[in-house]
Amino acid sequence: MPSSKRQRLLAAALGLGLLGGTPTLAAENVVFVTGAFRRSIPVADFEYLAENDQARGLLSDLLSFTNMEPKEVSKLLQAELAIPLVLTSRLLNTRLGEAILARVAKIIYPLKAPGAGIPALRAGVINALVAGDDKINAIGFMQAYPVDELEVSIPALMNVLAKAQSISQLISFFSDSPLDGLRGDNEAAP
Numbered sequence: 001m002p003s004s005k006r007q008r009l010l011a012a013a014l015g016l017g018l019l020g021g022t023p024t025l026a027a028e029n030v031v032f033v034t035g036a037f038r039r040s041i042p043v044a045d046f047e048y049l050a051e052n053d054q055a056r057g058l059l060s061d062l063l064s065f066t067n068m069e070p071k072e073v074s075k076l077l078q079a080e081l082a083i084p085l086v087l088t089s090r091l092l093n094t095r096l097g098e099a100i101l102a103r104v105a106k107i108i109y110p111l112k113a114p115g116a117g118i119p120a121l122r123a124g125v126i127n128a129l130v131a132g133d134d135k136i137n138a139i140g141f142m143q144a145y146p147v148d149e150l151e152v153s154i155p156a157l158m159n160v161l162a163k164a165q166s167i168s169q170l171i172s173f174f175s176d177s178p179l180d181g182l183r184g185d186n187e188a189a190p
Contacts, residue, residue: 027145031111032062034154043142043150050077050139077138085129092122107156111149120147 024075029040045059053074055063063070098118105117113120127144128136142150 022165027142027150028148030152031149031151033151050074080135080137082135085134107153108148109151111151
């Protein structure tokens, strides 16, 4: 086959591939992990819960086991936070933003690439804000997370929850603790 014909064929195939588009990456499963124990719950089940106030599948079993009401969890999944995209992007790229992302990345990260937690979180937040028109909620974040399996480390999550008795304490924990390392304190919070 002549070289120019081969190049045209390759260019046409590439063009069709680009026109067809590649699927957008998004979390398909939330994987809860503790030691060797792993359980995956499809993001679609979280979406269903948020829309219908009813849990299904393994999510239903999990809520029953933890004595959580589906309606309350549905409210949490739908709770929106309105924050400007540009301001958020700038904040996430500061030392403080990196410190906060590093804290959260110990709890939530890509299943097969835990070291990529910070960029994945940053991308998930920014993508969710773009899709949500400067608003973000848990479902939007999962839909915008750039990896198909989002791992939640149960021990790390329980450690944070043990330190935080209320939502205000949780917010304080994530916003104040990273400042310890930035101030130059040798005894920064773990």
